Amino acid sequence: xxxxxxxxxxxxxxxxxxxxxxxxxxxxxxxxxxxxxxxxxxxxxxxxxxxxxxxxxxxxxxxxxxxxxxxxxxxxxxxxxxxxxxxxxxxxxxxxxxxxxxxxxxxxxxxxxxxxxxxxxxxxxxxxxxxxxxxxxxxxxxxxxxxxxxxxxxxxxxxxxxxxxxxxxxxxxxxxxxxxxxxxxxxxxxxxxxxxxxxxxxxxxxxxxxxxxxxxxxxxx
Amino acid sequence: xxxxxxxxxxxxxxxxxxxxxxxxxxxxxxxxxxxxxxxxxxxxxxxxxxxxxxxxxxxxxxxxxxxxxxxxxxxxxxxxxxxxxxxxxxxxxxxxxxxxxxxxxxxxxxxxxxxxxxxxxxxxxxxxxxxxxxxxxxxxxxxxxxxxxxxxxxxxxxxxxxxxxxxxxxxxxxxxxxxxxxxxxxxxxxxxxxxxxxxxxxxxxxxxxxxxxxxxxxxxxxxxxxxxx
Numbered sequence: 001x002x003x004x005x006x007x008x009x010x011x012x013x014x015x016x017x018x019x020x021x022x023x024x025x026x027x028x029x030x031x032x033x034x035x036x037x038x039x040x041x042x043x044x045x046x047x048x049x050x051x052x053x054x055x056x057x058x059x060x061x062x063x064x065x066x067x068x069x070x071x072x073x074x075x076x077x078x079x080x081x082x083x084x085x086x087x088x089x090x091x092x093x094x095x096x097x098x099x100x101x102x103x104x105x106x107x108x109x110x111x112x113x114x115x116x117x118x119x120x121x122x123x124x125x126x127x128x129x130x131x132x133x134x135x136x137x138x139x140x141x142x143x144x145x146x147x148x149x150x151x152x153x154x155x156x157x158x159x160x161x162x163x164x165x166x167x168x169x170x171x172x173x174x175x176x177x178x179x180x181x182x183x184x185x186x187x188x189x190x191x192x193x194x195x196x197x198x199x200x201x202x203x204x205x206x207x208x209x210x211x212x213x214x215x216x217x218x219x220x221x
Numbered sequence: 222x223x224x225x226x227x228x229x230x231x232x233x234x235x236x237x238x239x240x241x242x243x244x245x246x247x248x249x250x251x252x253x254x255x256x257x258x259x260x261x262x263x264x265x266x267x268x269x270x271x272x273x274x275x276x277x278x279x280x281x282x283x284x285x286x287x288x289x290x291x292x293x294x295x296x297x298x299x300x301x302x303x304x305x306x307x308x309x310x311x312x313x314x315x316x317x318x319x320x321x322x323x324x325x326x327x328x329x330x331x332x333x334x335x336x337x338x339x340x341x342x343x344x345x346x347x348x349x350x351x352x353x354x355x356x357x358x359x360x361x362x363x364x365x366x367x368x369x370x371x372x373x374x375x376x377x378x379x380x381x382x383x384x385x386x387x388x389x390x391x392x393x394x395x396x397x398x399x400x401x402x403x404x405x406x407x408x409x410x411x412x413x414x415x416x417x418x419x420x421x422x423x424x425x426x427x428x429x430x431x432x433x434x435x436x437x438x439x440x441x442x443x444x445x446x447x448x449x450x
Contacts (some may be wrong), residue, residue, distance in 0.1 A: 012386065076401050088350040107242050115306075147432075170418060171415050171418075172415055172418070174395070174403060174407070174411075183392065185392035186425075187392065188417070188418065188421035188422075188423075188424055188425045188426075188428075189428070191425075192362070192392040192407050193392070194392060194394065196394075197396075199396075200394055200396045201395045201396050201397075201398055201403070202392060202393065202395070203392075203393045203395060203396065203410065203411075203414060204393075205418070221401065
């Protein structure tokens with residue numbers, strides 16, 4: 001134990017990471033995970049996006065204020081702030097687009113059960129519901145209405161074959177372990193397991209990796 | 222993963238109110254058309270051992286001769302790293318308190334121990350070698366060694382997919398591979414793994430059915446014995 005450890009015990013805020021930096025890290029992690037996972041992940045809890053949106057709004061106002069200033073020092077600061085703002089906006093945009101692409105592809109699947117519905121944010125849920133309703137109306141008016149009524153459903157499960165397309169949970173993902181843990185996986189010829197060490201990088205199926213990622217033992221990369 | 226550069230201070234940016242708070246070690250970038258001047262003035266640091274032909278050839282030797290399959294070991298994770306400098310200790314404390322570590326392992330960015338290689342440093346090194354003119358050895362030699370190293374590791378990553386050829390156990394460890402190498406070969410590796418999985422899907426289903434049937438038969442036998450038949 002050295003002086004840092006003692007200080008940390010006395011004052012938990014010692015060396016603590018500022019909230020803004022933690023938000024950026026959480027956003028980056030959520031973005032990477034969302035882009036690598038084959039299915040939609042949970043919308044981040046704890047008001048992360050509200051905080052980030054507030055920050056972005058505040059920063060845009062600041063940029064507008066500073067644009068009027070002709071002082072070269074302010075100009076340099078403006079470049080740095082604008083660059084940072086663009087970076088934040090890029091992350092947010094790319095994250096939301098990755099989610100919307102998944103929702104678009106499997107809308108009915110994500111609207112089918114309450115568990116899946118709870119993964120969407122309020123706006124996403126509204127978007128998915130409305131998008132699906134529009135699509136269904138369009139299909140009805142263009143061709144479905146000429147089908148017999150029993151064949152008009154888009155979520156038919158007759159004959160043990162569901163019409164609802166679901167994401168492929170068996171596709172492979174890369175994960176990095178954050179803790180020493182046992183990694184189990186199902187394979188074609190036999191099922192494998194290994195004692196994973198922290199910061200090991202492993203390829204396995206998403207259905208096997210999901211448990212590790214959800215418990216925080218691993219992160220998607 | 223998006224944070225790859227280590228900056229050293231020249232001027233402080235404390236006065237700026239940015240969304241994230243800049244760490245005091247972050248220096249201000251200088252606008253310049255000349256990239257070499259930019260790198261020098263912004264003070265992006267390339268580990269010295271990475272620009273030296275001796276250490277480079279020793280890594281290539283290890284990658285090709287000593288262990289032609291596995292990658293060189295990565296830098297130790299933050300919780301196991303020996304703190305070289307006191308100011309890097311907070312990472313250790315956060316880990317112990319159960320907080321999440323940063324997206325990029327700080328060890329990848331800061332530790333500069335020869336032999337423990339990460340592609341972030343490797344990419345930074347090749348950029349440095351392309352632009353620096355005050356290197357300890359002839360630039361051409363360093364560049365060609367660096368290119369060899371990058372190619373050897375990329376070839377290893379590609380050939381590692383052969384582990385899946387025999388329909389293995391669905392698990393493959395790639396420890397030591399860097400984030401940027403992974404990004405480069407992601408499409409290829411995932412394509413092979415998914416493709417092999419699809420080809421073997423019916424074989425796998427048959428095996429699982431067989432195992433389940435076997436398990437059921439065992440249960441039946443036991444219950445028969447219990448009943449004394």
